Amino acid sequence: MKRLLASVAIAGLAFQPLAAQDADEPEIIEAEDVDDTPLPSAHGYEPRDDLEKGLWYEMDEAEKRLKESRFLIEDPALNDYVRSVLCKTVGEERCKATRLYLVRTPQFNASMAPNGVMLVYSGLLLRMRDEAQLAAVLGHEFTHFEKQHSLRIFRSIRSKTDIMSWLSVLPVRIPYAAAMVTQYAFIGSVYSFNREMEREADAGSIDELVNAGYDPRAASAIWSQLGAEMDATAKERRHRSDKNRNGGLFATHPRSTDRMGKLAIMAREAMEEGKEYDRGAAEYRAAIGDWWPKLIDDQIALKDFGGTEYLLATLAGDDPLGWTGDLLYARGELYRARAEEGDFAQAADFYRQAIATGTAPAESWRGLGISLLRDGFKAEGQSALRSYLDLRPDAPDAALLASMAGETA
């Protein structure tokens, strides 16, 4: 039990930005006027005092452990791609200060630590619809880093009181999902940025986007997608939407609806008339393509029916023709997993549509067979399972499916 409590407390801490509440707004730390001291993104930047050195030391130690994490996505192509978007966004020179890590976890998050470690969660990659959106997130986090926001918060806390006693009063309200990411989540995400810092980072990301030639409206689009997804999750689970409770991605204040509006205005003001801005939707899809089926599986496993249903629809682009075999298969899986009245019939329908596209994963047959069996269509279900076994004779559950399909093992 002690162990459990400890891990709950830690997870609450690590995810403090996600769980941050308006009522517990930490003390406002003024955005310092940065003098002529070098930016942390400058080549050869070193920590300036003992406190910063100590923080770097801890973060470097955490990074060593991070490197051994089994949750890292090591695929060089995907890493190179995300890095190239960051470098295009902030420029080759500043980008050198960043050590980028992709982490396999279905949550929507990204963070950057004071020592230049940037974490990008795979759940974020699943949700971005184009390169410009990814650039907006990376630019935002990079601004927090370059303006040394987390360092400033750390400094202020340290000067006031013992850090552990401060941490102990944080609200503990964590998703189960938080548990697995405790080993790295606190890097850079322990801190709840204040309103001023978020504004600074938002403004920073708009500047970076425009300079890089990306469409700056991508930033507000992320917030509207995220808000709608949170609404959809909440509606299905019958709780209040987290939309205005916390931003999910970059945490806390300002409220995400306000923020969306402000970002849209900033984008409009920053755009030059007649100039073409790049969204990079096709490039993004091509780069994420191989990973997509794995990432959507991770998402479906979270059993967030409302949020996932919304996510699939946005990925299909609200267009009947946008429903590819993969998306239809994923939708079938989602309905079959929910298993409520009528869901198996719905699921079977989606699997059939998926199969009809000719590009669906073989697992569509498996899902179809199981859905039909659950709905009482024994012969059709068994026949679908046999089709699956023809395609995937070495499936991990082939022996069991064969027995369910009426074949003697």
Place this chain on the structure above:
Amino acid sequence: MMNFLMKSAAALVLASTLVAAPAEARWRLVEAGDERKVARSKLVVTAPEDWNRATERPTSRSEIWTTEGTQLTELMFYAKIKDGETLFKRRQRKRNPLPEFSPDMLPTDLVEWYEDTANIVLGGSLFEIVEVQPATLGGYPGVHFRYSYTGGDNVARLGEVRAAIIDERLYLISFEAPKIYYFDRYITGVRAMMDNARFE
């Protein structure tokens, strides 16, 4: 500060940390060859070697055994799980609901249900079903499956489960241990226990 965090965050095994793990519970020896009814049911198992059972139950429908501490070997017995119940205690009923058992589940559904539960509780995507076979539990048709996962402590573990739905109730035996050494050390005995389990 960070070292403190890392140490505390390091413990995460599927069941024992998630159910109210009886860290303060007393342990009683189950000697090799002992026959015992488990999880307040008529399911009887025979200990293949010396094990320890916790006197406190993780949930009213389960029981936990270990040999070297639950981080290293964790044997769980679940019995009489009813329609609408979950494998573990529900902690966040609304925001992170655990999937509910249904007696209509097919053997494949049981596997997915277990996997989904693990994924939600672990928050992870590294949980993987390795192999699924038809099997029996106490003479009733069911399923046997193997899985692997890495938890919050970054330790690779293997697990095996035997499960069957009997009279609309779920009976399930699970064993998991680190891939290095511990799993192989105990799995043969555990499989024999699953094979020989019977109903009184």
